[in-house]
Amino acid sequence: MGGWNRLLVVALGILLVSWSGPAASAFWSSVSSNGAAAKSDALAQGSKPSTSVTGTNVSVTWAASTTAAGRSVTGYSIARYGVASGGTRVPATGACAGPVTSLACVEANVPAGTWYYTVTPMLALWQGQESARSAGTTPVTDTTPPAAPTVTAPALVNSLNVGNVPVGGTAEANSTVTLTVSGAGASSFSQTIIANSAGGWTAAPVDVSRFTDGTITFSAKATDAAGNTGGAGTATSKKKSTPPTVANVELANVAGGVAGKIEKGDTVTITFSDVINGKTVCNTWPVTGSFTVNGNNQVTVNVSPNNVLSVSLTGCALNLGSVNLGAGYTSTALSFSGSGNGNGTTPNFSSMTWSGNRVVITLGSGVSGGNTVQSDPAVFASFTPAGNITDTDGNPLSTAAVTGTASRF
Incomplete structure (x- = not known):
């Protein structure tokens, strides 16, 4: 009868899990040779994930999950929703398509919109409770780099303005402009300026006294809010700052x-x-x-x-x-x-x-x-x-x- 009892317990466990479907949060296992002794073990809820954006790619990270008895899970199912609560569950794609066995993944080419990610722990054929949703994540779908800025600088730099050369120009509105100054005799250097809402930008007065007399090059690139960086706009000045004697x-x-x-x-x-x-x-x-x-x-x-x-x-x-x-x-x-x-x-x-x-x-x-x-x-x-x-x-x-x-x- 002992063998029949064990078979009966296992069969009942299988029927129970099958009836509960893939969302069941427990599984059954034998704990001794005594067919009358068995216990259940539950999967914990998944941890709330964190997200970050690089262009159209979303990085998702989360903490490890275990069962109530301390068993490690075998993977995680990652999904996203278009709203903070309710809505339709959309399985993640690419490297985040489940099951994911690590604690991080990157979903590439995420469609435009604001997305809320979840993590569901999995153990073999069973899965735990879906995690709380992440903060809203908006992938950047703008992949067009801004145009090269215009750069204005004086044609001549002499001993009167060598320490405060005025440099400015125009760029994409509200973009970040990186101005690089180079010449002979010293290393180049840069400064960062934010273009205003009309696209105008003005650098802090530039000191080019470190360079020897000759051509000074002012090169500027613009980076938009989406992280796209465009080509360089340039201007040159003739430096002659050695006074006559x-x-x-x-x-x-x-x-x-x-x-x-x-x-x-x-x-x-x-x-x-x-x-x-x-x-x-x-x-x-x-x-x-x-x-x-x-x-x-x-x-x-x-x-x-x-x-x-x-x-x-x-x-x-x-x-x-x-x-x-x-x-x-x-x-x-x-x-x-x-x-x-x-x-x-x-x-x-x-x-x-x-x-x-x-x-x-x-x-x-x-x-x-x-x-x-x-x-x-x-x-x-x-x-x-x-x-x-x-x-x-x-x-x-x-x-x-x-x-x-x-x-x-």
């Missing part, structure tokens, strides 16, 4: 003149390290090139009793500076201007020629200095520039006095 100031005696005396035909030459913007010296001159002023009473060279030379022109307010001659050529004020052609080889009139990085002043007729300056000790003239002289890139020339090499009239 006075390279030399030299005095020269006219050929055949009296060495050590200031007289007609003597010259003063001022040389700069870079091409000087002609308009910053005389507003009627071009920015680049060369210009000569000469003729009757067009250029006047004045020398003060303390031997400081200055120049004035007709037709513009000259912005040049003054030359300390470095020696006592005169103890009285002198003026050299003149008119006519003189002796045919050395004109009577004073002249001034600017040619890029050099200014040459030639003295015309006037009263020569009363003193003769000897060659020993050596004479060193110095030049003090006027303010607002710049190179052609807008870098200002220092107004500090610069002493030239040994020279004399």
Whole structure:
């Protein structure tokens, strides 16, 4: 009878499970050789899952489930609903199609909408109670990257704006713009800006002083709310931030003149390290090139009793500076201007020629200095520039006095 009793218990258990259907939450097993002894074990409810979204992919994770007696389950059935309660159960697809034996899966290409996921533990042919639903999960169905942003930057970066270059542009409205700045001599760097509702964006002032002079590239990419990143828009600037300097100031005696005396035909030459913007010296001159002023009473060279030379022109307010001659050529004020052609080889009139990085002043007729300056000790003239002289890139020339090499009239 013992064998028949065991068979009867098993048969009744099978009938009970079959009658309850696949949603039954218990199973029966024999616990000893005593056919009259059997007990049931229940599957716990599945744990509420967590979700995250990457584009159209939804990642689902959950905690492990066991039976009431501590047995491990053999898998999980994953589903989703289109509403927070009620609604139609939709079995998950792809890597989340059950049974899933791990504690995480990713359902790819999830349709548009807001979805609530559930987890149901399974043990062989039996399944436990479905979990509570996850928070609403909305996959991103926008896979179109935004257009490349427009980028505006100044054509020229000089010593005046090298530390705060203005950069901006337009991009997809409310997108995240990543601006990358690169150049020679240093590593590139980036900053992130949020475009406004009209698509405009403005970077924080950009310091490009770390790069050497040359081309600076500003590259911007936009990323939309769906995580799509588009192509790059670019702009370039020419960086020239090294200011010009006075390279030399030299005095020269006219050929055949009296060495050590200031007289007609003597010259003063001022040389700069870079091409000087002609308009910053005389507003009627071009920015680049060369210009000569000469003729009757067009250029006047004045020398003060303390031997400081200055120049004035007709037709513009000259912005040049003054030359300390470095020696006592005169103890009285002198003026050299003149008119006519003189002796045919050395004109009577004073002249001034600017040619890029050099200014040459030639003295015309006037009263020569009363003193003769000897060659020993050596004479060193110095030049003090006027303010607002710049190179052609807008870098200002220092107004500090610069002493030239040994020279004399």
